Amino acid sequence: MADSQRFAVAVHTLMILAAHKAGEAGHPMTSAEMAKSVNANPVVLRRVISSLAQAGLVATRPGAHGGVWLAKAPNDIAMDQVRGAVDEGPLVCARTKINSDCPVAVAALDVIDSVSKRVDGAVRDSLALLTLADLVKQLPDSLTQACAATPPASPTLAA
Amino acid sequence: MADSQRFAVAVHTLMILAAHKAGEAGHPMTSAEMAKSVNANPVVLRRVISSLAQAGLVATRPGAHGGVWLAKAPNDIAMDQVRGAVDEGPLVCARTKINSDCPVAVAALDVIDSVSKRVDGAVRDSLALLTLADLVKQLPDSLTQACAATPPASPTLAA
DNA sequence: ATTTCTGTCACCGAGGTTGTGACGAAATGG
DNA sequence: CCATTTCGTCACAACCTCGGTGACAGAAAT
Secondary structure (H helix, E strand, O other), X not given: OOOOOHHHHHHXXXXXXXXXXXXOXXXXXXXXXXXXXXXXXXXXXXHHHHHHHHOOOEEEEOOXXXXXXXXXXXXXXXXXXXXXXXXXXXXXXXXXXXXXXXXXXXXXXXXXXXXXXXXXHHHHHHHHOOEHHXXXXXXXXXXXXXXXXXXXXXXXXXX | OOOOOHHHHHHHHHHHHHHOOOOOOOOOEOHHHHHHHHXXXXXXXXXXXXXXXXXXXXXXXXXXXXXXXXXXXXXXXXXXXXXXXXXXXXXXXXXXXXXXOOHHHHHXXXXXXXXXXXXHHHHHHXXXXXXXXXXXXXXXXXXXXXXXXXXXXXXXXXX
């Protein structure tokens, strides 16, 4: 239960917000704008944004001139929080349908469960060390500068 | 692309083979026998076994008194090999449908890709340290002894 | 030759994910 | 007060992947 693209969409969205330095008192970005860059339906984006908002990573405001912005500094947004917000299932899932009359199967289930937990821990640990700020740093400098200086109706996002 | 139960089925299968000390010159186990314990269709099991065989982890022989057995010592079977054999896709997959006219999207794709590689590396590393022997050790001693002494038609597997 | 078992195919149904339209609620501006 | 914008969420369709199942050919043992 993990082959969705929600995590990728979430990271993409957060990078856009960070690169454009979108803020409440400035120019929040709309889901429609960002949907163009992600090449997805605005509703899909809003579903992801909704999860991120519940996790306290972004804030939103409806109405004219409303939109989405980061609720925390990029340095304080770690990737494991993002994954936890949009994709809560375990990566490697155990079997639910074992034959409970078979003692080997019952014991194996526990063992496999421990493997699953181990993998999940490894994923979480590796993502916890990665912040949104780290990712934005990987963007070409020219790009982030262009975005930061962007007035509404930015040419850096449009198609 | 990782929410399948193939990995769990593979581990379960390998544990059965290890616990029963199945060997070519002894009592290879049939997919039908093991399917009972896993509570899955024999064909599903054979699909997994086929992948494991291609990876050199198990060996098979058709025909009467044929079946499956471990091709290596449990100490030499690491879990990352198992995962690689049955589930080759990346755990967290990037978006394929970005808007390639948007410079932010193009750059973000690379960044997300690096995150994906990082996660995959973490998973691989954590699984590489875990061998089939480690997992079998976690089984209750009584169980492995009962299995090891098992003649054909074992009561420890049947329903 | 018969039996047993693997290997593989084709097909179906279940479940989850994305795409899309629609509607209400909230916020801004005239 | 009203029109506009935008979020939030629902319902539905399209699609894809996965597991379950039956079928059949080939290999091996007796």
